Amino acid sequence: MDNRKILVIGGGVAGLEASKQLLRLGLHPVIVERSERLGGHVAGWYKLFPDMRPASDVVNQLVEGVKGATVYLNTRVAYMNRLKDGFSVMLGNGTGLHCRAVLITTGFRLFEAARKEEYGYGVYDRVITNSDLEAWFGGEADGRIPDNPRTVAFVHCVGSRDLKAGNQQCSKVCCMTAVKQAIEMKEKFPDAEIWCFYMDLRLFGKKYEDFYINAQQQYGVHFVRGRVSEVSEDIAGRVVLKAEDTLTGHPVKLSADLLVLMSGMLCNRDTESLAAMVRAEVDSDGFLRSRDNICNVNESNRPGVFFAGACTGAKTVPETLAEARAAALAVYNYMSGND
């Protein structure tokens, strides 16, 4: 193995963890990240469930781990061609590379909340998303968040489980994110009443149910089973939500000082064009298609093309990291002919 270069497309937590492991396995990862920073979405979050560890901590630790890898920021892949012994790659910055394998770790994009027009994102002053709230927790100013909200409402499943919006999948992390953010808001504003409007509470992971019980018991967060059908604004500038409380069977109305939309996770827009370059496939949900969803989640249908993280579907950070490690091993086995 003379040429040990592995192209890693995307410098989020998946790309970083996989690169760290590739380095340890004696390979040479080349990380191509289209934005100006490493860490992907996690670099924009404040504290991570379930341990409430600062996201910056996790990202710094991962970035530390890729010392020795080649990193290109603000760079995209212009084209990739399959050769007999790997791929010839041209980057947007004019760099040409010859890589033995390609690991795609391009992650997800957040559903554009403005597309659910009935929720008024970008129209009413007091409507933000989960991602906006994380940024604000992290210290970014946000004029939409009032100084002392009395009522804060969270809407689950925004752009998820929504056939009409073109995404029938559950985004998996947003129930937990909502409960986490509800608790964080109550800690910041102890006098506020916090309401979560959900269709189902999907709290599948380690310690997630503890968050739910704590949110109820310790923080008095209210949970209403029903999808918010519309939002309007009253003269005072508060948002007025309408939903059905499906457990009592009554329509309900709530005026809130802040509305937080739990935007879902969708595939990246350029997934298709990227996949086409290496003739990998896109699945019916728009995410990259694994060779097998049980045994070979990390592998594409093409030799030498691997996946890790949220580019194959909604995932949490620990799941992403575990996949990244598995992908590095799959690449190593492929390179060593152990397939």
Added chain:
Amino acid sequence: MIDFGFSLSKSSSIKLDEVDLSLYRRLEEVEPGVRICMGCGSCSATCNASKWSGMSVRKVILDLQRGRDMKEMLSCCMLCGKCSMVCPRGINTRHLILSLCRLYESGK
């Protein structure tokens, strides 16, 4: 009032930020477990009084959280305690009903 020969039915819509939660808040104080009900319905499914009278601890808790008067429903409970045995959140539902009855008594 002028009689127009027809009447309007009362809106069944609940204004969540205007409901009177004072009774629920007092219940929370003596029965903090009430907060962790997850509406599973185990209590009402197992209740012997339920199919004859409509008794449901789940409904009592939820409707109190929506500011409704649940006094009438409480009178259907035989205080047998079966519901407490099945609640997966470990809420002492029987005791909760007793406490609620006491609150209604004292508020009279």
